[in-house]
Amino acid sequence: MQELKVPSVGESIVEVEIGAWLKGEGERFAQDEPLVELITDKATLELPAPFSGTLKQILKKTGETARVGETIALLEEGAAEARPQAPAEAPKEASPEPLAMPAALRLMQEKGVAPEEVRGTGLGGRILKEDVERHLREREAPSRPAEPAPPSPPPPSPQAPADKPWRVDEAVPMTPLRRRIAERLLQARQTTAMLTTFNEADMSAVIALRKELGEAFQKKHGVKLGFMSFFVKAVVQALKEIPELNAEIRDNHIVYHRYYDIGVAVGGGEGLVVPVIRDADRLSFAEIEQRIADFAERARTKKLRPEELMGGTFTITNGGVYGSLNSTPLLNPPQVGILGMHAIQERPVARDGQVVVRPMMYLALSYDHRIVDGREAVTFLRRVKELVENPVRLLLEV
Known part of the structure; x- marks a missing residue:
């Protein structure tokens, strides 16, 4: 054993x-x-x-x-003995099953629950793990013996008023990962002196470059040329010029990192996770895009390793993939800076005395005012804007 x-x-x-x-x-x-x-x-x-x-x-x-x-x-x-099979059984005709997330499917198989018994609350009726857990609680409730009331208050009663049967509350326990995320976000607000500064970037040049080179880039490297690699490159260059954003407070010291490990927020199955691109300054555009694509896939399948989620020096998050036009990103302690990207939207802007329509993106930089002053924060964000608006500078590092 x-x-x-x-x-x-x-x-x-x-x-x-x-x-x-x-x-x-x-x-x-x-x-x-x-x-x-x-x-x-x-x-x-x-x-x-x-x-x-x-x-x-x-x-x-x-x-x-x-x-x-x-x-x-x-x-x-070693191999176990095969379990005896029941006498020949007529094969059951397969019936269509609702889509289920892998964790939900495993739990249903473990508990002997058929997919059609569970009401899915995910996108398109997809069954989530939480849906299966709720079904199991409801199924076991009638046969469960009476127990003393727990010390914590019970969840809100789902009982609807008799005259308004549609007004029902549903109490669903927070997943452990969601609880951890909540604790860390609260910690960030309570332990840092966070401020946010905003700017906007004209994405015309990047969009034109992706249109011109995107197909050849994908054929050569097997991955799409996205926006994130441009921002990773721009952030690294700006961090070299404004090292206060690539630092942390440790005891009574300010520790300046002389390497560039950039965290990139990606959506996992149960919440946002931030895998880290190590030594991003030494990677090409293709290598950055390959790392990001790999992180995103393994975040969905829960294959990320713990060490890949630790030790970043700066973070980039993209709320634009969900349609956000602007936001105030929260710091990821002990880091002192995080850049928020947002949705690209065509807006009228002034160029050379003329009003033209350009694809614009709002940028937000949240920073810890304990070691980063407004001057450094604004300068950093303007530098990111300049590099993204002139992507050739990223290639030439000027």
């Missing part, structure tokens, strides 16, 4: 929360097949099997916490 232990998932992480078990007791698994989800304050990760064998006993259930190095299950190495 071998122990399955919580591995080290990052230098600052000493405890994880057990997510969904992807295999049940007595089930066989192959080497490297995911066994369980581990939830940290950075992301949800899947723990792969160290060898082929059978899951004999689960020691830590879903929702419980475990420290790094703690045993959470017992495994038996």
Whole structure:
């Protein structure tokens, strides 16, 4: 019998929360097949099997916490005996099933729930993991024995008024990752002296360059030429000129980073995560776009590694992909700067005494006023604007 232990998932992480078990007791698994989800304050990760064998006993259930190095299950190495099959059964005719997210599908299989039993609340009726958990609570509610009231207040009652049956509240528990995100955002507001400055960039030159070179770029590198690589390049150049934005406060010292690890916010299955592009100053446009595409794909499938989410020196977030025209991005401590990109919108602007229509993007720079003054913040944002409006300068680094 071998122990399955919580591995080290990052230098600052000493405890994880057990997510969904992807295999049940007595089930066989192959080497490297995911066994369980581990939830940290950075992301949800899947723990792969160290060898082929059978899951004999689960020691830590879903929702419980475990420290790094703690045993959470017992495994038996080697192939298990096949479970006896029921006498020949007439094959059931396949019926169309609602779309379900992978985590939701695994939970349904584990609990013996058919997809058609669950009401999906995701886009297009897609079934989320939270939908399955809610269905299980509702299914078990009638048979559950009476228990003493918990110390915390119960969720709001979903009971609707008799004369207005449509006025129903639904209380859904926050996912562990969402709770961690909420805690970190609150911490950012409480522990930094955050201010935000705004500007706007004319995206005409970048759009023209992408139109001219985009097809050849994709054929050569296997990835699209997006807007983000231009902004990563512009931010790196501006950070070299304004090093106060590439720093942090550590004890009573200001630590200036002489390298450029740029965090790029991407949407994960349960929330926003910020994987880090290491040494971004040493990468080409193609390498940056490849890293971003890889991060986005692995964020959706929960394959990001903890070390990829740690240690950035500056962050870029793009609310424009969701249609935001302007916003105030929150800092990602201990970083002291974050750039917010937004949707491109055609607007009338003055050029050489004439009013013309140009594709414009609002930019927002939030910064920690404890070590970054307004002059540095405004200068930094103007420099990013200048470089994006003249992308040839990014190629020549001038």
